[in-house]
Amino acid sequence: MEDKNILNLKNLNVYYGDFRAVKDINLDIPKNKITAFIGPSGCGKSTVLRAINRMNDLVDGTKTEGEIIFQNRNIYNPEVDAVSLRKQIGMVFQKPNPFPKSISENITWGAKINSYKGNMEELVEESLKEAALWDEVKDKLNENALRLSGGQQQRLCIARAIAVKPEIILMDEPASALDPIATLKIEDLMKTLCMDFTIIIVTHNMQQASRISDYTAFMMTDDKRSGNLVEYGKTSELFIRPKNKQTEDYISGRFG
Amino acid sequence: MDIIRQRKNLISKIVFQMATIIGIVALLILMFSIFNEAFGYVIFVNEKSPHEIFNSEKNLGEATKEELISILEDNISKGLMRRFNFEQSFSERSAENILELVMTEVVNPKIVKAWSLTSSLFGKKKIIETLKNDYPKGNLEFRSWLSPNFLLSPQSSIPEKTGIITALTGSLMLLLIAIILAFPLGVGTAIYLEEYAKPNRLNNLIQLNIYNLAGIPSIIYGMLGLAVFVRFLEPITSGKIFSQTINSTANGRTILSAGLTLGILILPIIIINAQEAIRGVPKSLRFSSFGLGATQWQTIWHHILPYSMDRILTGSILAVSRALGETAPLILGGASTFVAQKPDSVFSKFTALPIQIYQWTARPQPEFRKVAAAAIIVLLVLLLTLNAGAILLRNHHSKKKKG
Ligand SMILES: Nc1ncnc2c1ncn2[C@@H]1O[C@H](COP(=O)(O)OP(=O)(O)O)[C@@H](O)[C@H]1O
Numbered sequence: 127m128e129d130k131n132i133l134n135l136k137n138l139n140v141y142y143g144d145f146r147a148v149k150d151i152n153l154d155i156p157k158n159k160i161t162a163f164i165g166p167s168g169c170g171k172s173t174v175l176r177a178i179n180r181m182n183d184l185v186d187g188t189k190t191e192g193e194i195i196f197q198n199r200n201i202y203n204p205e206v207d208a209v210s211l212r213k214q215i216g217m218v219f220q221k222p223n224p225f226p227k228s229i230s231e232n233i234t235w236g237a238k239i240n241s242y243k244g245n246m247e248e249l250v251e252e253s254l255k256e257a258a259l260w261d262e263v264k265d266k267l268n269e270n271a272l273r274l275s276g277g278q279q280q281r282l283c284i285a286r287a288i289a290v291k292p293e294i295i296l297m298d299e300p301a302s303a304l305d306p307i308a309t310l311k312i313e314d315l316m317k318t319l320c321m322d323f324t325i326i327i328v329t330h331n332m333q334q335a336s337r338i339s340d341y342t343a344f345m346m347t348d349d350k351r352s353g354n355l356v357e358y359g360k361t362s363e364l365f366i367r368p369k370n371k372q373t374e375d376y377i378s379g380r381f382g
Numbered sequence: 383m384d385i386i387r388q389r390k391n392l393i394s395k396i397v398f399q400m401a402t403i404i405g406i407v408a409l410l411i412l413m414f415s416i417f418n419e420a421f422g423y424v425i426f427v428n429e430k431s432p433h434e435i436f437n438s439e440k441n442l443g444e445a446t447k448e449e450l451i452s453i454l455e456d457n458i459s460k461g462l463m464r465r466f467n468f469e470q471s472f473s474e475r476s477a478e479n480i481l482e483l484v485m486t487e488v489v490n491p492k493i494v495k496a497w498s499l500t501s502s503l504f505g506k507k508k509i510i511e512t513l514k515n516d517y518p519k520g521n522l523e524f525r526s527w528l529s530p531n532f533l534l535s536p537q538s539s540i541p542e543k544t545g546i547i548t549a550l551t552g553s554l555m556l557l558l559i560a561i562i563l564a565f566p567l568g569v570g571t572a573i574y575l576e577e578y579a580k581p582n583r584l585n586n587l588i589q590l591n592i593y594n595l596a597g598i599p600s601i602i603y604g605m606l607g608l609a610v611f612v613r614f615l616e617p618i619t620s621g622k623i624f625s626q627t628i629n630s631t632a633n634g635r636t637i638l639s640a641g642l643t644l645g646i647l648i649l650p651i652i653i654i655n656a657q658e659a660i661r662g663v664p665k666s667l668r669f670s671s672f673g674l675g676a677t678q679w680q681t682i683w684h685h686i687l688p689y690s691m692d693r694i695l696t697g698s699i700l701a702v703s704r705a706l707g708e709t710a711p712l713i714l715g716g717a718s719t720f721v722a723q724k725p726d727s728v729f730s731k732f733t734a735l736p737i738q739i740y741q742w743t744a745r746p747q748p749e750f751r752k753v754a755a756a757a758i759i760v761l762l763v764l765l766l767t768l769n770a771g772a773i774l775l776r777n778h779h780s781k782k783k784k785g
């Protein structure tokens with residue numbers, strides 16, 4: 127791959143108790159690009175995503191094997207602090223989940239706990255502008271964020287993630303709970319965001335993956351229900367000339 | 383088929399309705415019997431009638447200060463007069479104060495017969511007959527046993543003079559001590575169990591024990607309090623190690639010991655409620671906090687506690703209202719049977735509302751039953767206030783979370 131990589135997944139295996147949810151994943155994520163994970167439900171897309179910022183640590187009984195190299199270190203090395211890792215690798219979830227606080231507090235909270243020294247008002251404006259939300263909320267920054275529409279809430283969550291200034295933003299089906307117009311706004315937003323950040327998105331929507339992503343990883347479950355990587359490559363190539371039969375079946379809707 | 387189903391549906395509906403109605407009727411009967419006792423006609427007899435001692439067309443209430451002093455001089459001994467003057471000189475006393483002396487020392491009204499609210503409303507003729515035939519010198523008056531005087535007076539052996547300030551302050555201080563002990567300890571334990579404890583054998587055992595503790599009869603807690611706070615920790619709970627001057631007749635049977643016992647009693651309830659509140663915090667809130675690089679403690683302090691606090695408070699208030707009605711642990715922990723003085727420190731002897739009520743109902747004089755009814759009303763009002771507060775908080779909670 128000609129692009130510079132920011133993450134390398136090497137032989138990644140994730141277990142929930144005895145169940146191997148994800149099996150032997152090997153792939154490199156390019157910097158400042160959008161990489162999409164697609165595949166049928168339950169194939170381990172979210173599990174891989176959560177492995178990247180060690181969110182799986184919060185789930186009792188998970189075990190991770192293999193390596194994820196970020197900034198020349200395996201993030202599962204004992205000396206790596208998961209808390210500071212998550213400041214560099216932020217996350218946006220499937221269901222919009224702003225804090226039950228004001229819009230501006232949603233932005234500033236992450237900065238506060240990271241002892242941000244700059245001007246908070248500027249940070250709020252800057253982050254909301256970058257998340258294409260500023261014009262809609264600039265007059266009600268002190269209103270409760272839960273009063274916003276679903277699409278606005280999700281863009282607020284993106285703004286909140288941006289405000290911490292991470293390297294990578296992980297998005298787990300960020301538009302699946304939204305209507306088509308809100309979905310388009312989020313998609314447009316991602317395209318501008320990848321100038322400053324690396325974006326990894328999970329989606330079950332193939333059109334979405336083909337519209338927005340630069341690279342696509344297709345995952346499937348094997349006979350033991352473990353998810354594995356079937357094919358990975360430039361989105362343009364994977365969707366037009368899939369190398370694998372399973373991929374071809376899936377993207378042409380002949381799956382299952 | 384359909385008819386059978388509908389009939390079954392109807393029958394179960396009627397059964398549930400009946401159950402509800404029986405419950406409500408029982409509650410109404412209870413409330414009625416309490417209010418029936420707390421208000422009603424009384425006949426009181428004066429030792430000396432006001433007209434006898436005050437030869438004037440005017441009422442005693444309109445007498446001047448000088449007239450009142452001369453009434454006192456005419457009717458009580460010189461020694462008593464001197465004592466009153468010594469306590470506070472007559473020139474400094476107000477007219478009302480002297481009127482009160484006249485009332486208690488000279489007129490000295492005594493209740494000789496009392497009726498319930500129903501017999502007062504429906505048997506007035508009979509009451510007037512009784513007055514004429516049996517108590518020709520008596521005066522009839524409609525009396526509310528629940529009165530400002532009742533709320534503010536200390537305990538007394540005369541029913542019309544007794545009050546609940548002793549028991550009321552006792553109860554409030556007990557609750558305060560209990561909550562100061564149990565709230566931080568309970569919330570802390572709940573946070574530990576929910577957020578930090580791994581589900582291993584030991585922690586499961588602890589959890590199981592907490593559930594069991596919440597179901598233990600309160601008298602067992604009383605025995606625990608007696609052994610630990612009253613006996614073993616006596617130097618602390620009696621206050622002796624803090625100061626030698628503290629009156630130590632309580633010997634560890636202090637308000638502090640009993641308050642701590644109640645605190646231990648409500649601790650498991652507070653823990654369980656707080657755990658449930660914390661468990662009710664949506665996972666997504668935790669994840670969004672951790673996803674921004676927050677530590678466990680930052681997540682707990684900034685999100686989990688604020689989100690669950692009103693439910694934690696609701697549960698704690700309900701726990702406190704349970705403590706308010708507890709009697710058994712207090713009896714074992716040494717609530718005194720007769721305390722005529724408000725507790726002035728946590729090392730004082732004390733009595734509490736339910737104990738006071740029990741004692742009054744156990745007295746032979748029928749008037750004390752009316753006093754007890756008045757005290758029950760006070761206790762119920764306190765309980766209802768606490769529960770209303772809990773409900774308000776709960777509503778506030780559900781409103782806030784909808785944004
Ligand atoms: N917390 C968990 N505990 C146990 N099994 C889980 C947990 N989360 C996910 N799984 C299982 O792991 C597999 C992959 O799940 P997931 O990563 O959520 O798939 P996807 O996001 O592709 O739909 C599924 O079989 C799912 O049932």
Ligand SMILES: [Mg+2]
Pocket residue numbers: 171172173298328
């Ligand atoms: Mg998923």
